[in-house]
Amino acid sequence: MNDATMNNALMSNVKTTTKADVMTESKISAKNVQVFYGEKHAIKDVNIEIRPRSVTAFIGPSGCGKSTFLRCINRMNDTIDICRVEGDIAIDGENVYDPKVDPVQLRAKVGMVFQKPNPFPKTIYENVAYGPRIHGLARKKSEMDEIVATSLQKAGLWNEVKDRLDAPGTGLSGGQQQRLCIARAVAVSPEVILMDEPCSALDPIATAKVEELIHELRENYTIVIVTHSMQQAARVSQRTAMFHLGELVEEDDTDKMFTNPNDQRTQDYIMGRFG
Amino acid sequence: MSAGILIVVILGIAVLGFILGRQRALSLAARDNVKLHSLPGYYGHSVALFAAVPAFLLMIAWLFIQPILIETGVSRMIPDSVIPDGGARSLVMADVHRIADGLDVLAEKGGLSEEELSRMRADFTNVRSRLAEVGVAVGSDIPVPVLDAAREYRDAKHLGSSLMVFAVLVVSIVFAAIAYSRVRPEMRARNVSESFIKALLMGSSLVAILTTFGIVASLLFESIHFFQMYPAKDFFFSLTWNPQFRGGSDLGIIPLLWGTIYVSFVALLFAVPVGLMIAIYLAEYAGKTVRSLAKPAIEILAGIPTIVYGLFALITVGPFLRDWLAQPLGLGNSSSSVLTAGLVMGIMLIPFVSSLSDDIINAVPQSLRDGSYGLGATQSETIKQVIMPAALPGVVGAILLAASRAIGETMIVVMGAGAAARMDLNPLEAMTTVTVKIVSQLTGDTEFASPETLVAFALGLTLFVFTLCLNVLALVIVRKYREQYD
Ligand SMILES: Nc1ncnc2c1ncn2[C@@H]1O[C@H](COP(=O)(O)OP(=O)(O)O)[C@@H](O)[C@H]1O
Ligand SMILES: [Mg+2]
Numbered sequence: 001m002n003d004a005t006m007n008n009a010l011m012s013n014v015k016t017t018t019k020a021d022v023m024t025e026s027k028i029s030a031k032n033v034q035v036f037y038g039e040k041h042a043i044k045d046v047n048i049e050i051r052p053r054s055v056t057a058f059i060g061p062s063g064c065g066k067s068t069f070l071r072c073i074n075r076m077n078d079t080i081d082i083c084r085v086e087g088d089i090a091i092d093g094e095n096v097y098d099p100k101v102d103p104v105q106l107r108a109k110v111g112m113v114f115q116k117p118n119p120f121p122k123t124i125y126e127n128v129a130y131g132p133r134i135h136g137l138a139r140k141k142s143e144m145d146e147i148v149a150t151s152l153q154k155a156g157l158w159n160e161v162k163d164r165l166d167a168p169g170t171g172l173s174g175g176q177q178q179r180l181c182i183a184r185a186v187a188v189s190p191e192v193i194l195m196d197e198p199c200s201a202l203d204p205i206a207t208a209k210v211e212e213l214i215h216e217l218r219e220n221y222t223i224v225i226v227t228h229s230m231q232q233a234a235r236v237s238q239r240t241a242m243f244h245l246g247e248l249v250e251e252d253d254t255d256k257m258f259t260n261p262n263d264q265r266t267q268d269y270i271m272g273r274f275g
Numbered sequence: 276m277s278a279g280i281l282i283v284v285i286l287g288i289a290v291l292g293f294i295l296g297r298q299r300a301l302s303l304a305a306r307d308n309v310k311l312h313s314l315p316g317y318y319g320h321s322v323a324l325f326a327a328v329p330a331f332l333l334m335i336a337w338l339f340i341q342p343i344l345i346e347t348g349v350s351r352m353i354p355d356s357v358i359p360d361g362g363a364r365s366l367v368m369a370d371v372h373r374i375a376d377g378l379d380v381l382a383e384k385g386g387l388s389e390e391e392l393s394r395m396r397a398d399f400t401n402v403r404s405r406l407a408e409v410g411v412a413v414g415s416d417i418p419v420p421v422l423d424a425a426r427e428y429r430d431a432k433h434l435g436s437s438l439m440v441f442a443v444l445v446v447s448i449v450f451a452a453i454a455y456s457r458v459r460p461e462m463r464a465r466n467v468s469e470s471f472i473k474a475l476l477m478g479s480s481l482v483a484i485l486t487t488f489g490i491v492a493s494l495l496f497e498s499i500h501f502f503q504m505y506p507a508k509d510f511f512f513s514l515t516w517n518p519q520f521r522g523g524s525d526l527g528i529i530p531l532l533w534g535t536i537y538v539s540f541v542a543l544l545f546a547v548p549v550g551l552m553i554a555i556y557l558a559e560y561a562g563k564t565v566r567s568l569a570k571p572a573i574e575i576l577a578g579i580p581t582i583v584y585g586l587f588a589l590i591t592v593g594p595f596l597r598d599w600l601a602q603p604l605g606l607g608n609s610s611s612s613v614l615t616a617g618l619v620m621g622i623m624l625i626p627f628v629s630s631l632s633d634d635i636i637n638a639v640p641q642s643l644r645d646g647s648y649g650l651g652a653t654q655s656e657t658i659k660q661v662i663m664p665a666a667l668p669g670v671v672g673a674i675l676l677a678a679s680r681a682i683g684e685t686m687i688v689v690m691g692a693g694a695a696a697r698m699d700l701n702p703l704e705a706m707t708t709v710t711v712k713i714v715s716q717l718t719g720d721t722e723f724a725s726p727e728t729l730v731a732f733a734l735g736l737t738l739f740v741f742t743l744c745l746n747v748l749a750l751v752i753v754r755k756y757r758e759q760y761d
Contacts, residue, residue, distance in 0.1 A: 079648055081562070104651045112649035118642035121665045130660065131650040181646070188650060 027052035027192065027222040028073060033087035035068050035077065035246075042068045044246040045087075050239070055214060055223045057233035057254065060243035061269065066226045069243070070194050073224065074110035075103040091192065108135050111185030113195040117177035119169035119184075124161050127169040127180055128152060131188035147187055155183035156213050175206020182213065186221075193217065195225040199232065211236050230270055234258050242266045281334065281440055285447050289327040292451040296322030296458050304460040313465035318458050320468040326451035328471065334443045341435045349428045357418045367421065370413060374402070374425035375432070377411035384409050393426065494739065497732035505726040510733060516696035518716065518727045526730045528737060530696040534613070534706040535738075538692055539681035541617025541702060542624055547674055549621075550628025557629070558636035559658055570633065577626040585690030588619040593691060601703040609693070611705040616691030620684055627677040635669030636662060668753040675749040679742050685710040709734050 026049035035043035043065045050056050058066040068077070075096060077083040088095050096106050108131070119127050128148045138144035148165070152158040157179045161172070169180050178198055185193055199207040214223060214236045227233050233240050234254060241251040242263070250263045261267050297319030304311045350368055358367055381387050395402060402417050458464070502510070505526060513527025553573060557566050593610035601607050639662050647657040663670070693705035694715060716731040
């Protein structure tokens with residue numbers, strides 16, 4: 001871990017210990033979030049608290065707005081013309097939709113991993129170095145080498161690629177590409193990592209590797225993962241949030257959600273009765 | 276029967292074959308109570324294809340070969356004595372063609388019977404005036420052997436076309452009959468018609484390839500002629516271009532090649548950055564409505580005839596550059612200049628670069644953009660570092676397409692840069708290009724078999740090789756890039 005994350009980690013520790021109320025225990029806190037795609041009301045009044053250094057899974061049938069809500073957190077929806085977001089989303093108490101907030105800076109703090117592995121058509125090294133370079137995180141080549149190496153190590157990819165950092169990233173297998181994308185996100189020292197169905201394009205072995213990686217990353221990062229696999233949610237997450245038709249149905253400890261959910265819709269979904 | 280009617284008849288036979296073949300397949304299957312191997316239509320197809328394709332192939336071959344045979348045969352009948360001094364056999368042959376056609380007209384309009392035509396003797400009848408009466412003008416009095424040749428030519432032509440009609444019809448009917456008799460329910464009619472169609476498609480691509488070879492071969496042939504009359508060393512390495520009417524010309528290609536490269540370079544220097552910026556704006560920044568208006572508006576530029584660009588260069592850009600740039604800077608006072616032609620050509624090339632590049636940039640997957648934005652990159656960082664590298668092979672292709680357009684352009688050069696072959700670094704001087712000189716040498720007054728005319732083919736061939744190398748180079752670059760990143 002480099003200094004920046006260490007500092008951030010310390011700071012958020014300080015915060016959580018000094019302020020005793022429940023609100024500050026959460027890393028991300030969303031209040032009355034509404035999202036519209038043109039006329040379509042895609043997210044309806046969602047309130048959720050997401051805890052630091054834990055994995056929160058979003059589940060729900062296809063089209064219920066999981067990706068949309070996830071993309072609100074790092075303001076990726078800004079890139080969609082017709083998309084309009086209302087309400088507050090605060091990270092460490094700071095509203096990301098405040099006009100003062102620069103989405104570019106925000107996205108350095110909140111990394112994202114996508115459904116389909118999307119390495120850039122560059123070398124493995126350049127893929128990882130891309131983020132640090134645009135944010136000016138390394139002054140010297142040796143510093144950049146260091147960042148690339150630690151990021152790849154954190155993503156569990158180092159041993160597989162350390163001899164061919166100059167090979168194209170697109171030449172890796174699907175699972176390796178997805179871990180490269182995770183390394184790429186980790187390289188800019190984010191505090192939060194958003195993952196939108198990161199394993200849906202991967203085979204079971206590659207999926208297992210990524211899940212293992214999520215376990216390890218949890219120690220240092222707040223992770224929000226969208227998944228359509230109940231088993232995956234159960235395996236990797238501590239908290240689970242269930243979405244349905246743009247509404248947040250309920251949110252609870254994963255163990256409780258899968259054994260004894262409060263809402264009938266959650267029960268039905270988990271039992272495979274719809275979606 | 277004319278070729279047009281013959282085609283219709285063959286198509287009729289094919290349609291008939293289709294209907295009959297289909298019916299036969301159905302009725303045989305019903306009689307023997309078996310299942311057809313293919314859909315009934317395929318049986319009809321195979322009969323129709325057998326009726327039409329071989330007949331058409333024969334017809335095409337016949338139409339190619341017959342004139343060659345008749346021409347050589349008739350040409351042999353003409354003694355050297357009737358060929359005027361300094362003239363060519365081909366000129367007399369042209370007379371033969373005209374007289375033969377004239378005889379046809381005489382038979383038709385003049386009401387002469389075939390017998391009267393064959394009795395007509397050049398030394399007694401004034402054939403020339405008879406022909407003139409029906410509106411066919413012949414340059415001079417007609418010598419006996421020429422009239423004989425014309426008659427022979429006409430007869431051979433008539434015989435040939437009758438034979439062709441007969442042969443083509445026989446082939447069509449025989450093949451159709453064979454195909455019809457072979458229709459059986461278990462016949463693999465689908466495979467027959469599939470392979471026929473495959474052969475047809477292959478044949479079409481072969482036509483394109485053979486045409487290219489034909490073009491190269493004719494260029495090569497005449498170029499060899501040229502190099503027999505003019506030393507290749509001088510052509511490729513001489514620094515002067517100075518054709519004369521009566522021999523002793525300097526025909527060095529270098530000044531022309533220099534002009535071509537210079538003008539194209541200026542054009543690309545203007546068109547590539549502007550075109551790329553337009554493409555990036557349209558693909559990444561412009562809203563839907565702007566894009567849907569701006570793109571067609573820019574593409575209109577590609578539809579303007581080059582002669583109109585030429586006028587623009589001649590009337591507007593040339594004098595403007597002379598008055599505001601060349602004269603104040605003391606760089607000459609010619610209104611035709613490399614810069615004029617280059618700029619105007621650059622405007623013409625903008626849509627080639629922008630439209631294609633825009634499509635290519637749009638084709639870069641959205642997931643790459645998301646990946647970059649997700650890391651906190653700004654829009655311009657994303658474009659510079661992710662989108663453009665991913666789009667590069669296609670963009671290089673677009674630029675090279677524009678480059679070949681530039682190299683082949685003629686009209687804008689004549690009107691913008693002039694027709695004076697010169698080697699100069701000053702872009703405000705008049706210069707000219709290879710294409711312009713090809714036109715002026717071929718349409719010049721000198722005789723065809725002189726080096727001054729034939730040099731056009733050597734110039735064309737050089738240009739061809741030049742653009743070919745450019746394309747190969749582009750392929751290599753693109754492939755190398757692909758290997759690296761795919
Ligand atoms: N870019 C978009 N434009 C318009 N509608 C969209 C867009 N993205 C998503 N939607 C709509 O918003 C709803 C939620 O989509 P999404 O968040 O992708 O669902 P999920 O990820 O849960 O499958 C869907 O009905 C979808 O059709
Ligand atoms: Mg989704």
